Amino acid sequence: MRLVIATCKVDYIGRLNAHLPLATRLLLIKADGSVSVHSDDRAYKPLNWMSPPCWLIEDPDVWTVQNKSGEKLIISLKEIVHDSHYELGPEPGLVKDGVESHLQQLLAEHVTTLGEGWTLVRREYPTPIGPVDLMCRDADGANVAVEIKRRGEIDGVEQLTRYLDLLNRDPLLAPVSGVFAAQQIKQQARTLAEDRGIRCVTLDYEQLRGIDPDEYRLF
Template sequence: MRLVIARCQVDYAGRLTSHLPMANRLLLIKADGSVSIHSDDRAYKPLNWMSPPCWLIEDRNIWTVQNKAGEKLVISLEEILHDSAHELGAEPGLVKDGVEAHLQELLAEHIGTLGEGYSLVRREFPTAIGPVDIMARDADGASVAVEIKRRGEIDGVEQLTRYLELLNRDPLLAPVRGVFAAQQIKPQARTLAEDRGIRCLTLDYDKLRGTDSDEFRLF
């Protein structure tokens, strides 16, 4: 990553035009090719930016960032106050409280969240195409496969659909119904799931974390 603090003005020409008058700003040039211009406020949001694929052409005091669509970000430099490059290395990713594995554990402990009379068969129920997050039985003893996501999108519905198609070929399990559970379910994903007969369940992570476990305990 390259960090440049400079007194500059920035002009964008593309589908629209915009202008940032001369001022001190931070320019971030990342290894993925993206360039963004920041002020000392607005939190993490840049004043202007160009997403990859794009390229930076430096011609003395005029830097031009251009993409394949012909859009240009022209940075006119009056003075460079700081210019440094840093190798950040591989990004391990953000680890969040409430990721899918933890949601799976919490829902398994509080299986009654699915409905009255539900019981847990097992977590990570194996299939030939990968494990189902939770296999449960409803009050009538019917099999229910649960796919859990932090954010429910169409890909998750498609994944659960494939599991259901495979599980329903097993006469010992069929019929198997599906539940798509997530902290947030996008409208398109909900529409697709309901069209396929899959029930959607929005998980309240804080409530799951704060309630007593449904598992049997000696004390």
């Protein structure tokens, strides 16, 4: 990655022409060939940019960035204040905290969050149309299928409904009730779930991780 701080003006020539008057800005040139122009007051969003595939032609006072469509980003330089290169190395990608697999693991370890006397039968309980996140037994020994989402929406309720329909056809399992568990549950999804006899549970991820020392509880 190359970071250049320069006093410059910028002209974009393409489907819509645009002009940035003379000012001091950050020019960001990435290894993928992209070039973006940033100010100090717009968070991450650039003032203008050229996405790859494109190429940069550097002259002493003018940089021209052009793509295959003939669009151009012309950067006219008055003064370069800083110019540096950094090798960032491979990018491992974003690892999200609180994804569904984490929630599933944590809830399986603390299944009594769903009720006193509950036990875990199996994670990823198989059905012909896909696995149920958790199969549990409540304090009375009845089977409960638990579907876990980060954001509880109508699609998740429909998914659990299909699982319950199949599970309740098995005389060795029936009756199987359902729990729809998520960090956030939209009101439409909650209404649909409750209409179908599915219990909704809002999960507190921080509590499940053990950060909050209070006893686990339902919300």
